[in-house]
Amino acid sequence: MVAGPIIDDRIFGLAPGFRALSIFVNCGDSADGSAATQVLTEACEAVLAGEPAWAEAHLASWGETYLKFGAKPNRTPCSAQALRKRVLKDGRLPAINPVVDLYNAVSLRFAVPVGGENLDAYAGKPHLTIADGSETFDTTMSGEAIVEHPAVGEVIWRDDIGVTCRRWNWRQGSRTRLDALSGRMWFVLEALQTMPDTALDAAGDAMCQGLRALLPTCEIRRHEVSA
Known part of the structure; x- marks a missing residue:
């Protein structure tokens, strides 16, 4: 496990009510448990029913x-907004793998951006900061690997090598993408002042319960990050 994440003080100037739940997971030798196959379907149904009450705000x-910070939310919305739009348009989200389905379901049900990262691919600690434009971001375009650079002043998650997520929580990079239930994982649930504290806690509970179902003997460390 690593300490962190580290939040740049300037972030709280942009979003004074920002706080997050950070969840570190060490899979260790945990045997695979069972995935709740209906969790994503139920989350989509909740969105279609207009839940949660605080979602729009x-x-x-x-x-x-x-x-x-200069982003255009209609073109590049936060991850929770993008997921919600897809469900409202198509009525569902396709399954990807158990751990991604879990954090997508939590994001939808609680209208909160949730990131899932392969911590073993990290160099140093996760940092939420403001880009100077020189940082590198590994991604793909038309199936080809490419390297981008964030805009100056853009909010980014990064490690000691480069950007792991652009425009705060809009697009995750290729290098630290989570695609297996093994090693060390890190999840972050990010809230602004219009999400109730009790709702953020409940979202964290749902995430941890789902992880324990998938990996019954994994080690989980959870803590809140705020100003």
Whole structure:
């Protein structure tokens, strides 16, 4: 496990009510448990029913925050907004793998951006900071690996090598993408002032319960990050 994440003080200037739940997971020798195959379907059904009550206010706050650092939320929305739009349009999300399905389901049910990262691919600690434009971001375009650079002033997650997620929580990079239930994993649930504290706690509970179902003897460390 690693300590962190580290939050740049300037982030709280952009979003004074920002706080996050950080969840580190060490799979160790944990045997695979059972995936709740209906969890993603049930989350999509909750979105279609208009849940949760704070969804529109919370996602609107993310849009306003994106505008503060020069992003265009209609073109590049936060991850929770993007997932919700897909469900409202198509009625469902396709399954990817158990761990991605779990954190997508938590994101949908609680209208909260959730990131899942392969911690073994990290160099140093996760940092939430503001880009100077020189950082590298590994991604793909038309199936080909490419390297991008964030805009100056863009909010990014990064490690000692480069950017792991652009525009705060819009697009995850290729290098640290989580695609297996093994090794060390890190999840972050990010909230603004319009999400109730009790809801963020409940989202963290749902994430940890789902992880324990998938990996019954894994080690989980959870803590809140705020100003």
